[in-house]
Amino acid sequence: MLEDFLPQPRIAYFSMEIGLQAEIPTYSGGLGVLAGDTLRTAADLELPMVAVSLVSRRGYFRQTIDAQGRQVEQPDPWEPARFATPLEAKITVPCEGRRIWVGGWLYELQAHPGGRQPVVLLDTDLDENGAADREITHHLYGGDDAYRLKQEIVLGIGGVRMLQALGFEVSHYHMNEGHSALLTLELLRRNAYAPEDVRPGEQPYDVPRVREVCNFTTHTPVEAGHDKFSYDLVARVLGGYFDVAALKTFAGEDQLNMTRLALNLSDYVNGVARRHAETSRRLFPGYRVRAITNGVHPMAWTSPGFVRLYDQHLAGWCHEPELLARADRVPDDALWAAHAEAKGELIASVKERAGVALRPDVPILGFARRMTGYKRPDLLFSDLQRLKAIAARLPFQVVLAGKAHPRDEGGKRLIEALHAHVRELHGSIAVAYLQNYDMALARTLVAGVDVWLNTPLRPLEASGTSGMKAAFNGVPSLSVLDGWWIEGCIEGVTGWAVGEAEVSGNGDDAAALYRKLEDVVLPLYCRAPRREWIAVMKGAICKNASFFNSHRMMRRYVTEAYIR
Numbered sequence: 001m002l003e004d005f006l007p008q009p010r011i012a013y014f015s016m017e018i019g020l021q022a023e024i025p026t027y028s029g030g031l032g033v034l035a036g037d038t039l040r041t042a043a044d045l046e047l048p049m050v051a052v053s054l055v056s057r058r059g060y061f062r063q064t065i066d067a068q069g070r071q072v073e074q075p076d077p078w079e080p081a082r083f084a085t086p087l088e089a090k091i092t093v094p095c096e097g098r099r100i101w102v103g104g105w106l107y108e109l110q111a112h113p114g115g116r117q118p119v120v121l122l123d124t125d126l127d128e129n130g131a132a133d134r135e136i137t138h139h140l141y142g143g144d145d146a147y148r149l150k151q152e153i154v155l156g157i158g159g160v161r162m163l164q165a166l167g168f169e170v171s172h173y174h175m176n177e178g179h180s181a182l183l184t185l186e187l188l189r190r191n192a193y194a195p196e197d198v199r200p201g202e203q204p205y206d207v208p209r210v211r212e213v214c215n216f217t218t219h220t221p222v223e224a225g226h227d228k229f230s231y232d233l234v235a236r237v238l239g240g241y242f243d244v245a246a247l248k249t250f251a252g253e254d255q256l257n258m259t260r261l262a263l264n265l266s267d268y269v270n271g272v273a274r275r276h277a278e279t280s281r282r283l284f285p286g287y288r289v290r291a292i293t294n295g296v297h298p299m300a301w302t303s304p305g306f307v308r309l310y311d312q313h314l315a316g317w318c319h320e321p322e323l324l325a326r327a328d329r330v331p332d333d334a335l336w337a338a339h340a341e342a343k344g345e346l347i348a349s350v351k352e353r354a355g356v357a358l359r360p361d362v363p364i365l366g367f368a369r370r371m372t373g374y375k376r377p378d379l380l381f382s383d384l385q386r387l388k389a390i391a392a393r394l395p396f397q398v399v400l401a402g403k404a405h406p407r408d409e410g411g412k413r414l415i416e417a418l419h420a421h422v423r424e425l426h427g428s429i430a431v432a433y434l435q436n437y438d439m440a441l442a443r444t445l446v447a448g449v450d451v452w453l454n455t456p457l458r459p460l461e462a463s464g465t466s467g468m469k470a471a472f473n474g475v476p477s478l479s480v481l482d483g484w485w486i487e488g489c490i491e492g493v494t495g496w497a498v499g500e501a502e503v504s505g506n507g508d509d510a511a512a513l514y515r516k517l518e519d520v521v522l523p524l525y526c527r528a529p530r531r532e533w534i535a536v537m538k539g540a541i542c543k544n545a546s547f548f549n550s551h552r553m554m555r556r557y558v559t560e561a562y563i564r
């Protein structure tokens, strides 16, 4: 019931995507899963929040892969009425000189007994709108620049208006990435001085008042990754709503840069890992960018076997994941049995989905994430002869998954290349590529593999979160030192590093990966006493799951960003 959420002022969390549950395709990857974990933790901790996103009725896309290894994209529609209740309120947003009507849905995110959070999913598919406008909230990350700008108008401007129409009192606006930054324009308009009070040359807005209520979390460590729109487009779509000359003072002279807009109008700005905050400070000198390293939701990412194990030995762990620091007290055989259960589930799923038979006694390396250039999913396959030689001595298996954005040609070529490698390695190394990576598959994968692999090009992995999910399941990471892993890697204790931490040291990462696999990781699994491997599994839980969880992350957002 909407009324349950209205009495208390709430923190409004704006995100273009949000991973609520696997059946609801309103997310594409890490950013959306983080938004979902944020709200799941807010529900557990009973924090007063409300999330705002788009309904994305046609989803992101459903991935299949054809016989040549090419990604095929299909719509992934969902029926909001099955999961959410329609909201009565309707508002309008300005667009190309007309008004677009925006309605919405209330999804109630359930956590522990008592813990619930409202999620407002904005929807333009209304009779009041023309055919094209009805599709503005259909396709997550679809369409051209104009389509994207309209989506961001609905999210930012429409979101603020909708919360007000529904009766929410908002204490803070949290922008999860720059997509929602147009909300600051709506807030500026609401905090405009009377014209007779504005002295020539001064801003007609109470900028400090707006900054005070805005928080911004940036997620992208490269300039090109930030959303930008030409002012011609902005003038055409938003002219009459906000003076373009004034907008330039907040959002950049050449183009409307959503990151700059959010930076200029937020008092609290943070990156998603320490290294990422440093990179962001270099990218945007003059702004104070703090670091709140990401975390993942304990219950959402822990396999049933490990949930039972933690419940038995570390009662209270899912509210206070710090307790996992004591996971070294869990008996080795119980921990190994919980892992074997998760591995068995993965092996069954790989058989069913890809027809590949994996062995339970041979280690599985897992790699699954968005397929795109900087993530380098092909690094492991740089030298197939070398890889085969390693496997001949120290056998291992590989499971891969991931979608490429429909317009990311490089990412699609990587998927094709990976499929070619799978064929070339047939008979030497069992490699399976699972289609349509989503939250449900991620849960099976991060728990069922033995080693979680990540090989991004430094410093482009802002944080990365899938390795944190693995840690909750006692799965150590083997990863390039970037993003969260710079903080999470204790060599030989929580997992292993590939290459050096320095930004200049990307050159020999393939060689470093092969060396680490051949000399350290596989011998420890295949030759050392089992308890030595289990010690690393416990290191991942004790040192990393206890820290890289969304409960710690949200407690920091509360004490640093929301209450200040």
Ligand SMILES: *Cc1c(COP(=O)(O)O)cnc(C)c1O
Binding pocket: 028, 029, 030, 031, 033, 368, 369, 370, 437, 438, 439, 442, 443, 463, 464, 465, 466, 467, 469
């Ligand atoms: C966790 C998750 C991601 C993010 O993985 P990274 O390692 O941060 O790239 C992407 N997609 C899905 C479905 C996930 O569950």
